[in-house]
Amino acid sequence: MDLQFIIVALIIVAALLFAGNSVHRKIRSFKPKAGSCGAGCGCGKVEE
Amino acid sequence: MKTSVVENQASKRAKNSTEKSETRNPKTQIVIALAGNPNAGKTTLFNALTGLKQKVANYPGVTVERKEGVWKAGENAARLIDLPGLYSFDVTSMDEQIAHDVLTGKVANLPKPDAVIAVVDATNLERNLYLVTQILEYKIPVIVALTMVDLAEKQSLEIDTAKLSKLLQVPVISVKAAQKQGIEELSDAAFEAAHCERKLYLPWLSEAEFLETDDAIHLSLSEDAAANRKIFARYNFISDVYQESVKPVETTERGVSEKIDSVLTHKFFGLFILVAILLLVFQTIFSWAELPMSLLETGFGALGDFAKANLPEGILSDLISDGIIAGVGGVLVFLPQILLLFLFISILEDTGYMSRAAFLLDKLMSKFGLHGKAFLPLMSSFACAIPGIMAARTIENPRDRLATILIAPFMSCSARLPVYTLMIATFFAGQTVLGFISLGAVLMLAMYALGIVTAVVVAFILKRTLLKSPPPPFVMELPPYRLPNVRTIFQNMFERSWLFVKRAGTVILAISIILWALAYFPRTNVETFIPTDANASVEEIQKAKQDFQQSEQLRNSYAGKLGHAIEPIIKPLGFDWKIGIALISSFAAREVLVSTLSIIYNVGKDQNEESETLTQAIRDEKRADGTPVWTPLTALTLMVFFVLAMQCMSTIAIVRRETNSWAWTLFMVGYMTALAYLAALLTYQVGRLFLN
Numbered sequence: 001m002d003l004q005f006i007i008v009a010l011i012i013v014a015a016l017l018f019a020g021n022s023v024h025r026k027i028r029s030f031k032p033k034a035g036s037c038g039a040g041c042g043c044g045k046v047e048e
Numbered sequence: 049m050k051t052s053v054v055e056n057q058a059s060k061r062a063k064n065s066t067e068k069s070e071t072r073n074p075k076t077q078i079v080i081a082l083a084g085n086p087n088a089g090k091t092t093l094f095n096a097l098t099g100l101k102q103k104v105a106n107y108p109g110v111t112v113e114r115k116e117g118v119w120k121a122g123e124n125a126a127r128l129i130d131l132p133g134l135y136s137f138d139v140t141s142m143d144e145q146i147a148h149d150v151l152t153g154k155v156a157n158l159p160k161p162d163a164v165i166a167v168v169d170a171t172n173l174e175r176n177l178y179l180v181t182q183i184l185e186y187k188i189p190v191i192v193a194l195t196m197v198d199l200a201e202k203q204s205l206e207i208d209t210a211k212l213s214k215l216l217q218v219p220v221i222s223v224k225a226a227q228k229q230g231i232e233e234l235s236d237a238a239f240e241a242a243h244c245e246r247k248l249y250l251p252w253l254s255e256a257e258f259l260e261t262d263d264a265i266h267l268s269l270s271e272d273a274a275a276n277r278k279i280f281a282r283y284n285f286i287s288d289v290y291q292e293s294v295k296p297v298e299t300t301e302r303g304v305s306e307k308i309d310s311v312l313t314h315k316f317f318g319l320f321i322l323v324a325i326l327l328l329v330f331q332t333i334f335s336w337a338e339l340p341m342s343l344l345e346t347g348f349g350a351l352g353d354f355a356k357a358n359l360p361e362g363i364l365s366d367l368i369s370d371g372i373i374a375g376v377g378g379v380l381v382f383l384p385q386i387l388l389l390f391l392f393i394s395i396l397e398d399t400g401y402m403s404r405a406a407f408l409l410d411k412l413m414s415k416f417g418l419h420g421k422a423f424l425p426l427m428s429s430f431a432c433a434i435p436g437i438m439a440a441r442t443i444e445n446p447r448d449r450l451a452t453i454l455i456a457p458f459m460s461c462s463a464r465l466p467v468y469t470l471m472i473a474t475f476f477a478g479q480t481v482l483g484f485i486s487l488g489a490v491l492m493l494a495m496y497a498l499g500i501v502t503a504v505v506v507a508f509i510l511k512r513t514l515l516k517s518p519p520p521p522f523v524m525e526l527p528p529y530r531l532p533n534v535r536t537i538f539q540n541m542f543e544r545s546w547l548f549v550k551r552a553g554t555v556i557l558a559i560s561i562i563l564w565a566l567a568y569f570p571r572t573n574v575e576t577f578i579p580t581d582a583n584a585s586v587e588e589i590q591k592a593k594q595d596f597q598q599s600e601q602l603r604n605s606y607a608g609k610l611g612h613a614i615e616p617i618i619k620p621l622g623f624d625w626k627i628g629i630a631l632i633s634s635f636a637a638r639e640v641l642v643s644t645l646s647i648i649y650n651v652g653k654d655q656n657e658e659s660e661t662l663t664q665a666i667r668d669e670k671r672a673d674g675t676p677v678w679t680p681l682t683a684l685t686l687m688v689f690f691v692l693a694m695q696c697m698s699t700i701a702i703v704r705r706e707t708n709s710w711a712w713t714l715f716m717v718g719y720m721t722a723l724a725y726l727a728a729l730l731t732y733q734v735g736r737l738f739l740n
Contacts, residue, residue, distance in 0.1 A: 004364040011367065015561035022555060023697070 078126035078242045079159050080119065081150055083183055084167030085176050086133030087527050089195035089225060091115075092536070093167055094130040096225040097235075121235035126242065129161065135175070137182045143441055151186050162242035163189040165234070170200035170207055170222075171528065173294060177286045180216065185250060189241035192220040193234055199528055205294055212293040217249040226533050252278075252285035305528040309404065313526075318408045325401075326496070330489035333388045334472075340384035341473075345661050348377030352650075367564060370650040375560025378646030378662055379552045379639050382466040386548045387541060389465060393431065394540040398532035402427065407526060409500075416504045417511035422452040426503065429459035430496075431544055433699045437706055447515040453706055454510065454716050455503040457699050460496045460691060462548060463638040467690050468495055470642055471683035474663040491687070498691050502723070551637070560643045563633055566607035567648055572600045602626070602648060621689070621725070622682045622732045624671065635695045681739060685732040693724035 084090045098117030119128040129150060132143035137151075146155075153160030166183050168176040183190055192212070200207060213220040219237040223230035312318055352369040359365035396402045406423040413422060421443045429436030436456045443449040460468075472488040479487040511517070584592070602608045610632055611625035618628050630644040642662070649665040669677040694700070694717045704713040 002362070004360070004362045008363050008367050012561055012565045015558040018554070018558040019562060022558070 078124070078163070078239070079129065079161045080126045080238055080242060081129040081131055081161040081164045081188075082167055083131045083147060083151070083164055083179065084133065085135055085169060085172070085179055088133065088167045088169040088172075088176060090130055090133065090167045093165075093193060093195065093223065093225040094128060096228055096231060097121075098128055119235075121232075121239065124235070124239040126162075126239070127158075129158070134179060136179060151183070151188065161188055163191060163238055165238055166190055166192050168192050168194050170194050170197045170205065171203055173200075173205075173207065174286055174290050177289060178282060181250075181252065181282045181286065184216070184218070189244060190218045191234065191237045191241055192216065192218055193230075194220055194222045195225065197222045198224065199530065203528075208293045208295070212289065215289045215292060226535065252281040305400075305526075308529055309526065312401070312404050313407055315411075318404070322405055322408055323493070325396075326493055327485065327489050329389075329392045330492040331486045333385055333392070334486055334488050334492075337384040337388055341381055344377075344381045344383070348373055348381065349661065351377070363568075366568065367561070371561055371564030371568075371647060372557065374646040374650045375564065375643035376552050376557050378643045379466060379556050380549070382469055382639075382642070383545065383549065385465060385469055386462055387545045389462065390431070390541040390544045391537065394537040395532050397540070398530075398536055400527045400529045403526050413504060413507070416508040418448075418451065418504065418507045422448065422507075425452050425456055426459055426500075429456040429461060432461050432463075432547075433457045433459065433696065434702045437699070437702050440706070445517055447511075447517040450707060450712065451507050451510045451515045453703060454712070455507050457694055457696070457716070457720065458499040458503040458506070458692065460499045461638075461696075462544070463696065464495075464690050466639045466642045467634075468492055468687055470645075470662065470666075471687050474666050474678070475680040475683045491684075495687055495691050498688065502692060502727075506719075506723075551639070555637060556640060556643055559633060559636055559640050560647060563607060563629075563640075563644055564647050566610070567602055567605045567629075569605060572597055572604050607648065620732070621685055621728045622679075622736075623686070624677050626669070626677070627682075627686070631689075634690075636697055638690060638695050641690075681732060681735040684735065685728045688731045689724045689728040691724075692720060692727050694720035 082090050082094055094115065094117065097119045115130040117128050117130075119126045131147040131150060134144050134147050137144060137148050149155050150158065151161065151164065164183050164186070166180045168180060180190070180192060194207065194209060194212075197207065209220045209222055219241065221230050221234045221237055223234055225231070312321055352373040355369040355373060356365055359368065393402075396405070406427060410423050422440070425436045425439040425443075427436075428439050433456050436459065437453050440449050440452040440456065443452060468491070472491055476487045476491060481487050481490050603612075607629045608625065611628035614628045614632065615623075615625040618631065623631065626645075626648050629648055630641045633644045634641040645666065646662050649662065649669065666678050667676070671677055700713060700717060703716055704710060707713060
């Protein structure tokens with residue numbers, strides 16, 4: 001197979017992985033962080 | 049004056065210490081918190097102590113979430129927590145709640161602070177001391193860092209720090225964080241205090257009021273019927289302290305700030321001056337950025353040509369020149385404008401003028417039912433909607449907070465700037481209004497104004513329908529004017545601009561590569577080309593094949609198919625399928641529009657053809673019938689669409705997090721996109737009537 005094509009394919013896969021990871025991180029940020037109050041407000045208060 | 053001293057229970061303290069040691073990093077055993085009124089200089093002090101570069105601005109409420117850094121002083125090290133600016137600990141808003149939780153050790157992975165540095169603005173000593181009295185009730189060692197002493201002296205206030213220290217029974221250190229003065233004394237006092245137990249000295253409370261609930265003798269308005277009496281007791285104590293430690297020098301002259309304010313916050317001249325300042329800023333941005341932008345544009349064009357000429361012909365060379373260099377370079381070309389925009393915003397913030405602009409616009413906003421505190425989140429949204437939406441936490445009423453979150457993305461953020469500038473540079477460059485005002489600056493101001501006006505109207509409707517609640521009273525602090533600090537200005541400018549560069553090198557790069565692939569594949573088979581002229585020479589057939597490849601490649605690509613799919617919807621706006629591709633991709637991030645246009649106008653171009661600038665490519669783009677795709681009206685319509693549409697993945701994520709509701713998030717995306725479409729449709733169709 002053409003070397004150029006392989007390099008380009010790898011670059012495209014890397015870009016897709018990077019973009020996918022960015023989206024994944026965004027989706028993870030939807031969930032309240034560990035130790036937060038659970039209201040999603042990000043206030044950091046620990047649930048009693 | 050009544051005096052009470054309460055000894056802490058040693059065993060309780062020992063237990064706390066054991067608990068703390070379990071969660072602490074051995075390198076930074078000590079936790080020190082910075083607390084103080086908004087605009088007292090906490091963030092400047094925080095930066096001076098940690099070397100971190102938190103955003104600093106001369107208007108209240110910059111620190112909404114707590115920020116953390118490591119403070120190293122000689123052999124000592126501490127985790128330094130920068131709390132949000134507070135007037136009191138009465139826990140009515142989210143930022144007060146965060147600060148209260150930090151001081152009572154209720155935050156996960158953060159032990160209760162060993163000491164608190166109370167940052168006190170010397171020019172507003174009486175008001176700032178109220179918070180200090182409340183911090184003192186938390187039974188944590190306190191050190192008072194007195195800031196803005198030089199400004200207090202200019203206001204003819206002489207503060208006796210030794211006396212103040214004696215009256216409060218805590219160390220009081222004068223600091224000039226920007227000049228690093230007093231930092232050493234402060235660190236000595238803070239680290240010493242952090243290792244000691246503090247004897248409670250709360251002369252404003254009676255013995256009976258020393259009801260130790262958990263870790264604080266915190267008195268809240270809502271908790272106790274006698275709270276008012278206690279508040280008065282605090283103020284009486286503060287008044288005594290103030291009388292004894294501050295010597296005001298009699299003066300009949302009004303302060304310089306007041307004199308300037310009489311003009312700049314005038315109900316008529318104030319708004320006029322605000323508009324004039326903004327026009328001047330935009331005009332300067334355009335004229336100063338022109339040369340570096342054209343140099344960058346030429347540079348990226350030459351780089352693309354160099355890559356094409358020196359790399360072996362093929363797919364990799366196409367990706368590098370048409371995908372990466374065109375996509376990322378197309379966005380980076382706007383860096384000079386972004387730098388200048390943030391330079392001017394930083395100057396306006398640091399001089400204190402931004403608070404006056406807030407004051408002027410607050411009058412307008414309050415008439416439409418918007419909370420006065422909404423101004424700061426909206427103002428922050430001009431740089432980026434994300435910190436703006438987070439800043440809405442300072443608003444106590446959940447309905448007011450939600451209304452602010454829902455309208456914050458209307459403020460023209462820096463990601464829209466490349467889109468506005470590209471359109472203005474392509475179609476309106478060099479034109480003037482009234483002979484001397486640049487049309488580009490006027491259009492830019494109009495786009496910012498359109499965002500503000502739409503936000504106000506939407507807030508008005510929301511506050512009378514879905515989010516009904518009475519407008520609360522609001523007191524706004526106008527900080528004194530001061531000469532801008534060059535270091536702070538450049539720090540702000542480079543930090544915010546760095547984010548733009550970082551996005552270009554990461555997200556925009558990845559999207560550019562993906563978009564290039566979508567526009568490059570599947571490849572059009574030139575062998576399907578049948579020459580129409582049987583007598584054509586080999587060269588003529590070759591040329592015709594290249595033209596065929598050029599016109600058909602993008603049309604038949606995956607991106608082309610996407611663009612064609614939405615073309616019927618966007619056709620009434622004057623957009624063709626190529627603009628459609630750019631619109632779809634810009635829903636990931638607005639500035640992607642520029643890189644997408646760069647890529648789609650480059651893909652399929654003759655291999656040997658030199659790169660033309662994006663503005664030229666836009667002007668030259670023709671429909672099948674030979675009419676230009678882009679006109680000044682198309683450009684204006686696109687700008688209007690971009691002012692109002694919700695095109696930012698990150699903003700959607702933060703709105704979901706802050707509202708904890710998918711329904712409100714989708715409502716925001718839906719209504720903003722619908723509004724953008726309708727406004728763009730109206731602009732194009734009405735514009736056509738006038739032009740015809």
